[in-house]
Amino acid sequence: MSRAQVRTHLDESVDVGVKEYYFTGGEPFLNPEMVPILIDSLEYGPATVLTNGTVLKERWLEQLAAAEEASCYSLEFRISIDGFCAEQNDPIRGEGTFDRAMEGVALLNEFGFLPIVTAARSWRLEEEERVVDAFLDRLRAAGCQRPRLKILPMLRLGAEETRSSPYAASDRVTRTMLEGYDTSQFICEHSRIVSDRGVHVCPILLEMPDSLLGAKLGDADKSFALKHGACLTCYQHGAICSNPSAGYRAPSSSESTE
Ligand code: SF4
Incomplete structure (x- = not known):
């Protein structure tokens, strides 16, 4: 979307009471107007951008750090990877992408941002402590003195449907399962995502x-x-889509990762 299109949606978001903004892709920084779009969004509320961290440029981060400094709202970076080492990540994201993402993490730290590194859990729960400890060491080596992690469950959609297995017809939420369940946990309960096609229920679908629920936020x-x-x-x-609010703690086998 162009900066002008995003600005129109930002203006509309005020009318429907939006409090926080997330930008995702594809890779958002392939949009040549991404930096001004983020600067604009900081006039409206806290913003988070989900990036693979491989294309960040010093001059962009300089402008964004200055914009955040001038704003009363925060700008968060989420770096998405597909594993906590090159051996796990690169077969999925491409040769060299893990090291380039770590360079992105280092650059963000240089400019005063504390990126949240996000990865889908591709290891067994018993291995979690070892995998995470090794990755925290890697992040500290990349200049990240206060590492922030978010571990996501694997969604069996898109390429992951072929890599693991698609959802079975019985893998569904039933009415009975929702009895007494805190539905505010669902991002679709309180958020919407806007694309160049319109307003969708959530980024996952x-x-x-x-x-697709409508053309404008007010329709959705x-x-x-x-x-x-x-x-x-x-x-x-x-x-699973919101930012973590606290430090990392290894879950027991019955807990969520939030
Ligand atoms: S996939 Fe989307 S619609 Fe379904 S529960 Fe999650 S946020 Fe809601």
Whole structure:
């Protein structure tokens, strides 16, 4: 989307009471207007950008650090990777992308940002402590003195459907399962995502035709049946798209990662 299109949606977001903004892609920084878009968004509220961290430039971060300094709102960076080492990440994201993402983390730290490194859990729960400790050492070596991690459950969508297995027809949230459940855990309960096609129910289902709820934010305040397999992953793991609010603690096998 262009800066002008995003500005229109930002203006509209004020009318519907939006409090926080997330920018995702693809890779948002491939949009040549991404830096001004983020600077604009800091006039409206706290902003988070989800990037692979491999294309960041010093002059962009200089401008963004200055904009955050001048704003009363914060700018967060989330660096998305697919594993806590090159051996796990690079077969999925491409040769050399893990090291380039770590360079991005180092650069963000140089400019005073504390990026949240986000990875889908591709290891067994028993291995979590060892995998995470090794990665924390790697982050500290990249200049990250206060590492922040977010570990996501694996969503069996897109390429992951082929890599692991698609959701079975029985992998669904039922009415009974929702009895007494805290539905505020679902991002679709309180958020929407805007693309160049319109307003969708959530970022997870962006490519599903039924995710499109309307052309404007004001049209998209409607309930959505949780009938996709991915909804079951949300049910099991809680608020998987929002930023973590506290430091990392290894979960027991029955806990979510939030
Ligand atoms: S995948 Fe389903 S439960 Fe999760 S946020 Fe989207 S609509 Fe809601």
